[in-house]
Amino acid sequence: MPFSLIPHRLFDRYDQITPAYLRERGITLLLSDLDFTLAAKSTRRPDQPLRDWIAGLGENGVQFMIVSNNRSGTRVTEFCAELSVPYQGRAGKPSPRGLETAMARAGADRTSTAMLGDKLLTDVLAANRAGVLALMVEPVGGAVTLWQKVLHALQAPFKAACRRRCGKRTEKNQ
Numbered sequence: 041m042p043f044s045l046i047p048h049r050l051f052d053r054y055d056q057i058t059p060a061y062l063r064e065r066g067i068t069l070l071l072s073d074l075d076f077t078l079a080a081k082s083t084r085r086p087d088q089p090l091r092d093w094i095a096g097l098g099e100n101g102v103q104f105m106i107v108s109n110n111r112s113g114t115r116v117t118e119f120c121a122e123l124s125v126p127y128q129g130r131a132g133k134p135s136p137r138g139l140e141t142a143m144a145r146a147g148a149d150r151t152s153t154a155m156l157g158d159k160l161l162t163d164v165l166a167a168n169r170a171g172v173l174a175l176m177v178e179p180v181g182g183a184v185t186l187w188q189k190v191l192h193a194l195q196a197p198f199k200a201a202c203r204r205r206c207g208k209r210t211e212k213n214q
């Protein structure tokens with residue numbers, strides 16, 4: 041569904057996504073948003089749990105790349121450099137263009153790629169338009185500002201639809 045706002049699966053935190061989960065679905069490239077997905081926006085340096093999680097993906101044959109709409113660059117560039125992971129900036133999500141560029145750089149196709157993010161209107165929509173597995177997380181640090189709280193409320197029905205779908209998948213053992 042190219043214009044769907046419903047993610048394939050919803051997680052509480054990024055580290056619930058394991059190499060085994062990705063391997064079962066044939067995923068060898070995980071693209072990820074940064075802000076509120078892997079760290080709060082105010083976080084300047086990656087913490088050890090994030091480093092360990094990315095290392096674990098690599099050890100299990102999953103490439104990892106950050107795909108961000110961020111234009112200013114300095115913080116994201118430094119954050120990714122510290123993690124030693126490639127970074128695709130100015131991705132223009134919800135356009136699928138940035139994801140397609142990242143896939144081309146990594147030599148992966150859409151059937152072996154997943155996109156992880158915290159926002160439906162950018163991350164999930166871009167993932168669905170690109171035809172990759174759309175994974176969503178609750179925002180790191182929760183909704184703090186008024187805008188985040190409004191966004192949270194607007195996203196709720198789509199997340200509920202995802203949970204219903206996930207329940208059906210579990211019943212079918214997928």
Ligand SMILES: [Mg+2]
Pocket residue numbers: 073074075076077157158159
């Ligand atoms: Mg984000």
